[in-house]
Amino acid sequence: MTRRRRIYEGKAKVLFEGPEPGTLVQYFKDDATAFHNQKHGIITGKGVLNNRISEYLMTKLGEIGVPTHFVRRLNMREQLVREVEIIPIELVVRNVAAGSLSKRFGIPEGTQLPRSIMEYYYKSDELNDPIVSEEHITAFGWATPQDLDDMMALSLRINDYLSGLFLGIGLKLVDFKVEFGRLWENDEMRIVLADEISPDNCRLWDVKTNQKLDKDRFREDLGRVEEAYQEVARRLGILPEG
Numbered sequence: 284m285t286r287r288r289r290i291y292e293g294k295a296k297v298l299f300e301g302p303e304p305g306t307l308v309q310y311f312k313d314d315a316t317a318f319h320n321q322k323h324g325i326i327t328g329k330g331v332l333n334n335r336i337s338e339y340l341m342t343k344l345g346e347i348g349v350p351t352h353f354v355r356r357l358n359m360r361e362q363l364v365r366e367v368e369i370i371p372i373e374l375v376v377r378n379v380a381a382g383s384l385s386k387r388f389g390i391p392e393g394t395q396l397p398r399s400i401m402e403y404y405y406k407s408d409e410l411n412d413p414i415v416s417e418e419h420i421t422a423f424g425w426a427t428p429q430d431l432d433d434m435m436a437l438s439l440r441i442n443d444y445l446s447g448l449f450l451g452i453g454l455k456l457v458d459f460k461v462e463f464g465r466l467w468e469n470d471e472m473r474i475v476l477a478d479e480i481s482p483d484n485c486r487l488w489d490v491k492t493n494q495k496l497d498k499d500r501f502r503e504d505l506g507r508v509e510e511a512y513q514e515v516a517r518r519l520g521i522l523p524e525g
């Protein structure tokens with residue numbers, strides 16, 4: 284891990300210089316944080332599972348025409364990705380009330396929303412990722428109106444596709460967070476899905492029992508966190524052992 288140049292270290296991942304220009308190696312850690320870094324923990328094996336789950340979901344999304352930064356998985360904890368300029372916006376799509384939306388509006392967790400709701404948060408550890416509007420994003424130049432249109436359209440397709448995929452394995456996609464980046468090719472820029480998609484940034488509930496199979500098990504001290512991530516991988520048919 285120390286032989287390559289470290290480009291960026293986040294809470295759950297490290298980015299290293301890749302083997303070719305324009306590529307990076309994304310390394311998945313077992314570290315977990317919640318509540319704006321106030322809660323720290325290690326979920327043994329999480330990095331390995333998230334690497335596999337994100338590989339699977341990014342590949343599937345690529346197949347339906349969602350451009351992503353993912354190139355290929357390299358080993359248990361690393362994947363090769365295209366180097367992109369990350370847009371400093373976390374886009375959250377919600378289908379069912381939970382988490383900060385339930386808290387903000389006093390809507391009981393589990394309430395089906397009248398339609399999918401999209402929210403934007405400005406990526407800033409110092410400011411604890413404040414919720415922002417399109418006006419803030421375009422006025423402060425974090426993204427152009429065209430970038431935002433592309434991000435919204437891609438997020439809706441991701442939501443439609445992943446909701447169906449998870450429903451097929453008995454899981455409800457309650458909400459999720461995605462990040463996008465700018466990728467230049469031959470003087471042309473396009474917006475691509477970046478970061479990861481895993482139980483760290485999705486809420487996934489069993490359709491029959493409403494059992495939580497995602498990072499809320501860590502946030503809410505529900506126990507059996509790694510088992511929940513394993514169960515998601517098992518239902519997707521991609522358990523590392525299998």
Ligand code: C5P
Pocket residue numbers: 373375381382383384412458459460483484485486498
């Ligand atoms: O906490 P909140 O209800 O706003 O989270 C909405 C969704 O976004 C959840 O699936 C959560 O896992 C994800 N999220 C994330 N990274 C953050 C904040 C939320 O992946 N910094």
